[in-house]
Amino acid sequence: MAGLTLRNVGKRYGALSIIQGLNLDIHDGEFLVLVGPSGCGKSTLLRMIAGLEDISEGTVSIGGKVVNDLPASRRELSMVFQSYALYPHMSVRKNLAFGLQNFKVSRTEVERRVAEAARILQIEQLMDRKPRQLSGGQKQRVAIGRSIVREPQLFLFDEPLSNLDAELRVQMRAELASLYARLGTTMIYVTHDQVEAMTMASRIVVLRGGKVEQLGTPQELYTRPQNLFVAGFIGSPKINMLQAKATRGAGRTIVSVAGMPDFAIAELPTDDQALTLCVRPSSLRVGSGDVTGQGTIRLVEYLGSETLLHITLSSGQVLLATDNGRTPYRMGDPVTIGFDLSDLHYFDSAGQRIEPIQKESQVQ
Amino acid sequence: MKTSATDLELAIQMDEAARVAHELRLKRDRQNRNGRILKHIFLIIVSCVMLYPLFWLLASSFKPENEIFGSLTLWPSEFRLDNYTKGWYALPISFTVFYVNSAIVTGLSVIGNLVSCSFAAYAFARLSFTGRSFFFALMMMTLMIPYHVVLIPQYVQFLNLGWVDTYLPLVVPRFLASDAFFIFLMVQFFRQLPRELDEAAMIDGCSPFKIYWAIILPLSLPAMGTAAIFSLIWVWEDFLAPLIYLNDIKSYTVPLALRLFLDQEGQSAYGQMFAMSVLSLVPVVIFFVLFQKLIVRGIATSGMK
């Protein structure tokens, strides 16, 4: 069990800089998810931690020890690959035992650990098969089993569920979560799927272009995204983004959004006049709210438990709202759509989050 | 009513069209079949012409001396084995010695090739190190160096080392990966193995040597097999190097022995010469028949020789 510290970590390929000046403190025993769009550097970062890529700048420390020059085999960690990377010419049993044999673990101990891992992952009946005789899900379990037997201080996962079909993915998510609950070892998990991130992580790191956009718990990321990118990345369906104009007045700000009536809020700590307003589809309500506007239903997507409404405002802006699925809506119907001020997120012209200033003096 | 009339017309037209199409198809099938038969006939003729020299050689080795150039018929009037029995001992040294010599040289060469070339191929394909692309380019360039250019200095070198008249000049270079073709073959193969296997093995605690031994090699048996077969056949048939380095008849390999046979008995004992020639080809043919798939695949993927 170990925590990690990344100080000023950078990665360069020739002149191209993938990651720059990255700082991260990973707590011992937490399940940290690195999430972000393709090319954001999450896999590269993971591989640098693993020792499969050189670290161009900065230091990586595991359990307090700087491991920059330590080869992968000596970092006491395990990794589960997206393509499972099982040794094709070895049986499942041999796949599991191979790593342990390299570390000169005694035969009885190897057998014990292999049997234990097989039991936990329910692959006991597959022990003598070769990887090519296994299904995707089974291969996945063997890959996880291979990393468990090593009893490492750190688990690394590189998009392990990406190659599985949707149903299997949901099942494996639950199994990984229960595995984490059982072992409690520090786990670093890379994925591009924000649903996996939200459901499994104790903390999430959102990466873009080699930089940390936000680090926090799933709740923090969802309720208080620090910038536009995180707001749009986390949460499904995607958050609604509205261009707004702010006019500062005496101790308050008037916000104008096309298609909605202007409204006033407490002062915003910015001189910017162009703002972006964000509101989650689940926060939009049909027919009521602090601020309401008129629109036309453009598309109805009925999911059973909820309905997704695509609504066009008079300004042409399209909003996405979720409804409880009980009201039958029709395309082309006029509709009143609204939101509460407390559900709004404000972002300045640079895309950074800003909060209306709470006037302490007002609270007597 | 109009509808039924046009329907009927349509039906008639469609029927007509179907008939024409059917006839065209029959015609085409007939042409195809005729074409195929012609093709087979042609291929069979070519095959016979191609194989005739070999069959003639084989047949002549069983014929009595006077019959060999007498007739074209392949089948001997009487099956004689004495070309073989006499030919085996016709030279001052029996062919047993020559075959043993060839076996030693070939066996050692194959081992040398497999070991040294797979080492180099592993480094080029799987390990990153400074100068990799530079050395790889150099290695590829050696493919075009004709043996004759390095022949003389190598000979002088080996002469100074006192290695002339031993098997060392023939075998040692194989342990130094002198045949870049095999390195290339293996590199191509290694590159197809997923890198994640190496990475998983690294995380599992393997040194590069362990990865080579436990992961890459076991998964590369087809490439090793192909290299072994080609290596075997080429070394077995090698003429120039033994010609230069082996002076003592007792150390001759089979090709040299055959040439000696040609010189000494060539004008009189054709039958025996052919018999010995047949025997020299037998190992090659056997290996070819056994490992045909490997050989063909090896050529197709590497595109050489």
Place this chain on the structure above:
Amino acid sequence: MRRFFARNAPAYVFLLPWLIGFFLLALGPILASLYLSFTRYDMVSAPRWIGWGNYEYMFTRDRRFWKALEVTFTYVALAVPARLIMALGVAMLLDKGLRTIGLYRAIFYLPSLLGASIAIAILWRQLFAADGVVNQVLAMVGIQGASWITDPDTSLYTLVVLAMWQFGSPMLIFLAGLRGIPRDLYEAAEIDGTPGWRQFTRITLPLLAPVIFFNLVLQTIDSFKTFSSAFIISNGTGAPADSLLFYTVYLFNEAFKFFRMGYASALAWFLLVIIATFTAIAFFTSKYWVHYENERD
């Protein structure tokens, strides 16, 4: 510094045999050969520097040198196209999804494997001898056969025929290349009513051009290296009348029969230049055939 060693050491250990071999057996000898080509060296005494003497003799006064070049180039000019045409022709026949393709492939490839052997060279000598099989066959058809081997005018052709006999290996490469041409192209042409030969010139040839070129270069370079068959059939001397004096045979004799090592080295270096030129042309124009590959994708 230490990190450099730790990082690169394993690779260099694996590379060590090849590295040693490269310096001792390739680079060293090539440079030594260059040096020797400017000397007179008979192995009894030390090499004696004579500057351009060998080359001067080679190009201006050595008639056998020019004869050797003529023989070798003639051989290459005849053997390579002949071999490639046969290989392509048979490959195209075999490509149309024959069930017995495996058998034919084996039959046609076997000679390629055996062709370089002494046994085959010996066989060939007898096949084309005055009383050999070839003449017997011709006699059946009423043609009076010449004594192919001993006649300087015809001896080279026997080797060209031997080269043609070994069309199997380029054939395999053509087969692989033909397999890469999508069937739909032919089907579309069929529907358009394109005749067979037109399909060949408009579809097959252009798409096969890279492979043809590749084979052409490979076979050419290989043909320059022909030795054992020429040696055996000509009895080691290039007889009759130097008609089989292949460059490699000439070189061999200069070095190991007459021990004119310096001169032989000059000959060897010139051979290297010839081959290097051909290879350079291949790489230089490979832009065109590599370009083809990308287009096809």
